[in-house]
Amino acid sequence: MAKDKKNKKKDKKADKKKAKLKPLKQQIKRLERELAAATAPATAPQPEGPVISPLAPAGGFPALPVIDGVRFAAVQAGVRYKGRVDVMLATLAPGSTVAGAFTRSATRAAPVLDCEAKIGLKPDPKAGAAILVNAGNANAFTGDHGAKAVQAICAATAKAAGVPEARVFTSSTGVIGEPLPHDRITAVLDDLTAAQDAGAIYQAARAIMTTDTFAKGAGTVVEIEGKPVRIAGIAKGSGMIAPDMATMLVYIFTDAKIAQAPLQRMLSRLTDETFNCITVDGDTSTSDTLLLAATGRADAPAIDDLRSKAAKTFQDALHGVMLDLAHQVVRDGEGATKFVQVDVTGAASPADARKVAMAIANSPLVKTAVAGEDPNWGRIVMAVGKSGAKADRDLLTIRLGDMLVAEKGWVAETYAEEAGAAYMRRDELTIGVDLGLGEGESTVWTCDLTNRYIEINADYRS
Amino acid sequence: MAKDKKNKKKDKKADKKKAKLKPLKQQIKRLERELAAATAPATAPQPEGPVISPLAPAGGFPALPVIDGVRFAAVQAGVRYKGRVDVMLATLAPGSTVAGAFTRSATRAAPVLDCEAKIGLKPDPKAGAAILVNAGNANAFTGDHGAKAVQAICAATAKAAGVPEARVFTSSTGVIGEPLPHDRITAVLDDLTAAQDAGAIYQAARAIMTTDTFAKGAGTVVEIEGKPVRIAGIAKGSGMIAPDMATMLVYIFTDAKIAQAPLQRMLSRLTDETFNCITVDGDTSTSDTLLLAATGRADAPAIDDLRSKAAKTFQDALHGVMLDLAHQVVRDGEGATKFVQVDVTGAASPADARKVAMAIANSPLVKTAVAGEDPNWGRIVMAVGKSGAKADRDLLTIRLGDMLVAEKGWVAETYAEEAGAAYMRRDELTIGVDLGLGEGESTVWTCDLTNRYIEINADYRS
Incomplete structure (x- = not known):
């Protein structure tokens, strides 16, 4: 008992000592923790993924109008990223017209060269079209392999989507100089065609992101001769800044009825006033691609004459959507705070x-x-x-x-x-x-x- | 006594306690110190002045040949900096020729415009010349005041140095848009002329520094027809990078005998291969100035024909000095580690x-x-x-x-x-x-x- 008492006393004493030491030890632990945090490399990977740009639009991804004649799908192909969608497919109904604007870089990537060659071809009016995009690998500066990878993807996509090969437009964004594992993309084509949904544009915007910190979308509805015409677009990237992981890609869809030639003219003019007016660091991508597809499914009359009031109304609306997307790219400029x-x-x-x-x-x-x-x-x-x-x-x-x-x-x-x-x-x-x-x-x-x-x-x- | 003993015992206990607490408290102090250091803003002003660039030449400022016919002086005028030399004067013996190369900026500073106007003038062969440079204020975008400040400095320097006003070349480097307090410069002209020394080129190199982390100099001696010809030059800046505090200024002196026209032709050609081949960030200064003065005091024969062997020997040597200075500017590029x-x-x-x-x-x-x-x-x-x-x-x-x-x-x-x-x-x-x-x-x-x-x-x- 005496021993017990003594022990207890000892314990008490020890407790008391501990009670005095405890706050000091706690303080040491806290300081050590803070010091470890303060001296950790600033570039340690953020486990939560990149912080969203402080300049991102306050409302998040906008509610976009559904474009009749366009369906979207996005799946995980594991091209480079794991655990996120990285390939998107957009299919366009027969009769759709497609216009494009591309990087002027002398070292353009293989899919850009392929798109440029196809954009001016006269399509079969009864045939649809498809846009297939992967993130994680730019398929740029990949020699002959690059062109072969594009061919393989186009052939498989044409088969899966039931469109001519000449009407498959592809883009790749990500690292330069590594062979594109195209079999990973062709392996998920059936999943993509099965998942198609007219309302899945947000998933498509997610699938094309690389270093982007938020998905970018913009759209509008205008009236032409009393009938609504819808425009919806998505973009990725941080301007012309990076050939590596921040290429700029833009896809805009409308149900307007407009032939390829005037659509292309309008797009070229507006690109010059919007996407060609943004810069993050003056570095031009090897892969910049902007595609504009018009399904012609709107009830509004066709736009034939670019000088008409209808063309002007449509062009103003398209300009607004393009400028909105261009601004979102700047707002997601790498490291931007202003x-x-x-x-x-x-x-x-x-x-x-x-x-x-x-x-x-x-x-x-x-x-x-x-x-x-x-x-x-x-x-x-x-x-x-x-x-x-x-x-x-x-x-x-x-x-x-x-x-x-x-x-x-x-x-x-x-x-x-x-x-x-x-x-x-x-x-x-x-x-x-x-x-x-x-x-x-x-x-x-x-x-x-x-x-x-x-x-x-x-x-x-x- | 009992009390004392008790107190002593208490003290001893306290000491013991202290002895246990002391290392913990010391540890806390140490951690607090380390934490304070780790969380201090990275941009806190270095009390010791800027750290010398890791790419600075290992040997420090080189031993430069003395150029007969050139004398240097540097003093504190307090244009902007305190406690360091910030104005330098170089006087050139009668008969010296001067060639120049200047920024092509459309918003050139007042002293640059003045130098450009004077460089082509035919000098009185019996008259000397002077170069006066201040650091801390670029006298750029300062309206009429800028030109008046240049005139005031040139007039006072001409008088103090006993040279025609048309033979006074000035440069200013530092902040843009603030009026140059030219009276602070004219107030020290007597000190400058009194301090002149043929061996004071290092002091001159110090006086023209702004954000530079080391003084830049290069020189050489070549033989022309068995006689030595000397070249010594100084530079400041970090390339074309900054209009604000890192303008590039270069002054090169030689005792070669060479008329103004061939000297200018040689300088323009070599500038294109040296200073125009460096870049830190692609930003072009409003004040970039390069002056090359030849006193003709060498025993070597005059260089008349640019195609002669003598001209080639001299040009190769001059090229080496210019390239060395240009490389030093890059090595002091802001923040450079490679x-x-x-x-x-x-x-x-x-x-x-x-x-x-x-x-x-x-x-x-x-x-x-x-x-x-x-x-x-x-x-x-x-x-x-x-x-x-x-x-x-x-x-x-x-x-x-x-x-x-x-x-x-x-x-x-x-x-x-x-x-x-x-x-x-x-x-x-x-x-x-x-x-x-x-x-x-x-x-x-x-x-x-x-x-x-x-x-x-x-x-x-x-």
């Missing part, structure tokens, strides 16, 4: 305006100043100067939003640095430059350049 | 070769891959594709150093990813691209793109 519009006016020509706008939007110094929330307008002057466009220092006007910053060759008298700094803290900025020389105008969109961009691109593929 | 040479051969034309080399050297994706030590040759293919130069995927050959990486439109059979990865861990890399089309060649030099670049440029000026 969405930046660059408005250039008063240039000697539209080409000069575009040069200046792109020089500003691609300048690493402007982009890092935006990231640092620094109203460093001197870097805008620098970018104007290096653009190669005609410019006169003393005629230049620079604005941040509506705020006049510099004019007549110097900082504006009314400009206060604090007001500029406050403006730069916004998530969405407009940089305005007027060259004071002519009527040339251009607007482009870009994002800032942050450490996260370096991390994504320096540490990827390790 | 020095990269890009060799392009087999292009359809020299212009195409330059386009491809610059597209590779300026590609953020190639530069981040280099930073991440990733042999991501797909990004090199991408850069070739976007360059705008004629290219054929199947004729393209890509090398890392001597290692064949890709050919005939695909990865080379002999290439092993591990060998590529090992090569990328070097500090100095060569990326080789052969286009297989013609004889066009170009070599450019650049550095990698790291988080530190973003930090320097996002956080500067805050």
Whole structure:
């Protein structure tokens, strides 16, 4: 008993000691945990997948109109990614027209070359068409193997979907220089055709993602002569920034009745005002592809004349959808924290305006100043100067939003640095430059350049 | 006494307790210290000044030959920086010739415009010349004030140095858009002329630094017809990268006898092969200036004919000095950890070769891959594709150093990813691209793109 008591006393004493040591030990544990977290490599893979861009549309993926004559399917083929859908199929009803716009890179990927060759062919009006896209492998710079892989996929898709091979359009996005395991794609074609659903456009948008942090979609319904015409589109990528895992792909569908030639003309013109006006880092993909398919199933009359009121209504609606998708690509720019519009006016020509706008939007110094929330307008002057466009220092006007910053060759008298700094803290900025020389105008969109961009691109593929 | 004893006992107990707690508390302190260090903002100003670039020449500033007819001085004028020399003066003996190369920016700074106007003027052969440079303020985009500041400095320097105003060449480097406090410079002119010394070129190199992490100098002595001719040059900056605080300025001196016209022709040709072949981020400064002064004090005969053996010997030596300085600018590129040479051969034309080399050297994706030590040759293919130069995927050959990486439109059979990865861990890399089309060649030099670049440029000026 005495021993027990003694022991108990000892225990008590020990407990007391422990009680004193415990908080210290807890504190040590906490500090060790915090230190481990603080010193962990910043580039450790996020177990939860990439954080959604802070610039993503607030409402998430939009509700898109169903396009009569188009059905979607997405499945897991395991081309590179595991545990997610990575191949999508869209089939188009007979009579659909298809227009396309492609990267101008001299090292275009095999599926791009194949699409370009097919887009101008006159289709059998009784035949349907199919679009098949895989993520995880770009099938670019893969020699003869690349073209053979495209042929194998097109042949199998044509058979499975019941369309001519010349009407199968494919895209591949992902890593460059690795052979595309096309058998993994052809192996799931029956699953794809079985899963087709007119309402599955969101699944298709998910299946084409690579480094994207959110699925991108946009659509609208317009009335042409009192009848609704629907447009729905999806996109992936972060602009022209990456040949590796962030190629830009866009697929837009409409039930408008419109022949291939005017559809293509409209698409080319609008691409120049939308997707060709965005830049994340000025790097051009080997695989950029934009396909626009019109099923002609709407009750609205056919659009034959591009100068007609109907064509104008449709074109405006299509422009809105394309611009929305283009902006979403910028908003998902790698590491982006700011969405930046660059408005250039008063240039000697539209080409000069575009040069200046792109020089500003691609300048690493402007982009890092935006990231640092620094109203460093001197870097805008620098970018104007290096653009190669005609410019006169003393005629230049620079604005941040509506705020006049510099004019007549110097900082504006009314400009206060604090007001500029406050403006730069916004998530969405407009940089305005007027060259004071002519009527040339251009607007482009870009994002800032942050450490996260370096991390994504320096540490990827390790 | 009993109390004392008790107290002593208490103290002893307390001591014992303390002895147990002490290591824990020490551990806590240590952890807290480590945690504070680990969570401190990475961009906190370095109290010791910027760390010297890891790519800086191992030997430090070189011993440069003294150029007869040139004297240097550097003093503190407090233009912007405090506690360091920030203005330098170089005076040239009567009869010296001066050639120059300047930024092609459309928003050139006031001192650049002034230098350009003066460089072609026929000087009085009995008059000397002066070069005056300040760091901390670029006097760019400063309206009328900028030109007036240049005039004030030139007039005062002409008087202090006893040279015609038309023979005073000035440069300013630093922040854009702020009025240059030229009175601070004119106030120290007497100190400058008093301090002149033929051996003070290192002090001059220090005075023109802005974000540079080391002073840059290069020189050589060559024999022309058995007589020595000396060349010594200094430079500042990190390439064409920054209009804000890292403008590129270069001053080269020689005692060669050579008239202005051939000197200018030689300089223009060599600039194209040296300074115009480096890039850090593709951003072009408003202030880039290169001045080459020849005092004619060497015993060697005059260089009259650019096709002579003497001219060739001198030009080769000058080329070496210019290339050395250009490489030092790249080695001090903001945030650089790798020095990269890009060799392009087999292009359809020299212009195409330059386009491809610059597209590779300026590609953020190639530069981040280099930073991440990733042999991501797909990004090199991408850069070739976007360059705008004629290219054929199947004729393209890509090398890392001597290692064949890709050919005939695909990865080379002999290439092993591990060998590529090992090569990328070097500090100095060569990326080789052969286009297989013609004889066009170009070599450019650049550095990698790291988080530190973003930090320097996002956080500067805050």
